[in-house]
Amino acid sequence: DTEVTQTPKHLVMGMTNKKSLKCEQHMGHRAMYWYKQKAKKPPELMFVYSYEKLSINESVPSRFSPECPNSSLLNLHLHALQPEDSALYLCASSTRRDTEAFFGQGTRLTVV
């Protein structure tokens, strides 16, 4: 089972709203990631969690706040976003040494 589940699939939020994106995997992977993908562009890394600890933050603005409650769950809390933050947000996971990452289906976020 190579499934990473993301909710919601679509989200529209205002610039003053607070919302959260959720990601879950049950493959026993100990590394989880958030990627951002703009239209017609490749995914770009935002955050990496390894063994539930934040190991990489690719200079992401503080209006994006990741959280890893346990080894199966990953959240991305959103607050005071801008319209340019509208994108497809992808969650992924991988095993300890393998670099092959498995992606969820993404959350299409629109900021109005």
Add this chain to the structure above:
Amino acid sequence: GQQLNQSPQSMFIQEGEDVSMNCTSSSIFNTWLWYKQDPGEGPVLLIALYKAGELTSNGRLTAQFGITRKDSFLNISASIPSDVGIYFCAGPPRGGSQGNLIFGKGTKLSVKP
């Protein structure tokens, strides 16, 4: 930083034709990954390559890890309409943690029935 140059940028082919696309870098990669992405969906892993010279197949797909470690190609044989999508090569940058991937810009494949 390390970059992956993927070509062609787009392809328009007839159903049944074979397809070839490649990915090159000025730097050495120890792993090459090929993903396919459908519109509005997440990338799906097609093939993973870990050894220079490795040739791996997945159904009608075949990928090879270049001997120089600086390139990889993906072939699709006897294309069908469901092969439509964007194909990305990806790999971990030198010194990156597991799963910290950089992606090529993608090859958009269109298949005419």
